[in-house]
Amino acid sequence: MRVAVVTAPEAVELREEPTPQVGPDEVRVEVGATGLCTMERRLYSGEKKFYPVAPGHEVAGRVAEVGAAVAELPGSPRVGDTVTVDLLTRCGTCAACRRGRTALCKSPQGGTLSDGTVSFGAGLSDNVVVKATQVFPTGTAPIEHAAMGEPLACVAHSLRLGGLRAGDRVAVIGAGYMGRVHLALARHRGAASVGLIDVSADRLAEARTAGATWTAAPDEAVELGGKQDLVFVTAGAPGALELAVSLCDDGGTVVLYGAFDKSLSVGVSPDAIHHHELSIVGVYSHEPEDWREAAALIASGVLAADLDALVTARFPLDAVADAFKLAATSPVYRVLVGGA
Numbered sequence: 493m494r495v496a497v498v499t500a501p502e503a504v505e506l507r508e509e510p511t512p513q514v515g516p517d518e519v520r521v522e523v524g525a526t527g528l529c530t531m532e533r534r535l536y537s538g539e540k541k542f543y544p545v546a547p548g549h550e551v552a553g554r555v556a557e558v559g560a561a562v563a564e565l566p567g568s569p570r571v572g573d574t575v576t577v578d579l580l581t582r583c584g585t586c587a588a589c590r591r592g593r594t595a596l597c598k599s600p601q602g603g604t605l606s607d608g609t610v611s612f613g614a615g616l617s618d619n620v621v622v623k624a625t626q627v628f629p630t631g632t633a634p635i636e637h638a639a640m641g642e643p644l645a646c647v648a649h650s651l652r653l654g655g656l657r658a659g660d661r662v663a664v665i666g667a668g669y670m671g672r673v674h675l676a677l678a679r680h681r682g683a684a685s686v687g688l689i690d691v692s693a694d695r696l697a698e699a700r701t702a703g704a705t706w707t708a709a710p711d712e713a714v715e716l717g718g719k720q721d722l723v724f725v726t727a728g729a730p731g732a733l734e735l736a737v738s739l740c741d742d743g744g745t746v747v748l749y750g751a752f753d754k755s756l757s758v759g760v761s762p763d764a765i766h767h768h769e770l771s772i773v774g775v776y777s778h779e780p781e782d783w784r785e786a787a788a789l790i791a792s793g794v795l796a797a798d799l800d801a802l803v804t805a806r807f808p809l810d811a812v813a814d815a816f817k818l819a820a821t822s823p824v825y826r827v828l829v830g831g832a
């Protein structure tokens with residue numbers, strides 16, 4: 493089978509790899525579509541230098557083979573099911589896993605290809621093999637939607653840890669792909685309003701088309717959007733945390749979703765947090781219950797229009813290099829690779 497490997501900045505090649513064997517509790521999924529996320533873009537641009545590497549962690553496809561131990565289990569995936577695939581390894585035994593906080597599992601992720609190349613998912617390929625518990629059926633939903641299972645699970649995790657309740661006033665800093673998925677899910681969950689904040693006027697116009705209640709540039713957000721119950725920071729720019737805190741009404745919560753520069757540190761007022769009962773919550777990755785929700789939402793079709801609007805392009809695996817180039821050099825929501 494073929495698998496894409498990034499070998500240097502702006503260099504992607506398809507390598508031949510033996511099709512992995514299916515263990516008794518595993519399934520083999522024929523990949524139909526894989527999304528290119530920030531990690532893939534950073535590897536391609538050279539912003540993250542780690543080569544050679546087999547990326548691709550936003551995977552959906554069709555179950556092609558099921559291990560003997562899970563083949564007849566009720567609720568277990570069947571050959572032919574369309575599924576979204578959780579490629580995160582969880583050891584089950586580290587302190588975080590034992591507390592149920594498996595997004596923070598400390599076990600090494602990945603594994604390697606047959607030639608020793610490190611895998612960051614290796615989902616830009618013809619097949620992936622995972623535990624049966626790590627695939628979630630998406631019914632008759634389009635494969636492009638199923639390939640958004642991982643980011644949707646991350647956002648479900650973000651809303652869960654942020655404590656979103658129906659009727660909340662919500663603001664989202666960053667109107668890129670992750671900001672838009674927050675918009676879609678928060679509206680679906682009954683937020684009273686969802687405003688989007690970004691420096692790009694184009695992105696704000698697209699967010700309004702997608703149903704944002706209000707949009708604003710960062711310096712006019714407090715004036716245009718007013719006070720909020722929940723503020724999600726999906727773009728970890730300098731000043732974003734301070735802006736988020738200034739947007740909070742009494743009892744408000746800031747959720748730090750996007751990655752920040754590791755050297756950045758900011759001052760917030762402990763007295764404001766105390767007197768106004770503010771919360772600042774970090775969220776990272778996803779857990780199995782978030783996948784259950786993501787897959788169910790995809791299968792139900794309730795987010796279909798939102799997800800359709802976020803598919804920028806889809807390339808066959810043969811053209812994976814073109815897909816990377818587009819994703820790394822122009823403003824996109826999601827570029828998908830596979831099938832088509």
Ligand SMILES: [Zn+2]
Binds near residue numbers: 550
């Ligand atoms: Zn991702």
Ligand SMILES: [Zn+2]
Binds near residue numbers: 599
């Ligand atoms: Zn663990």
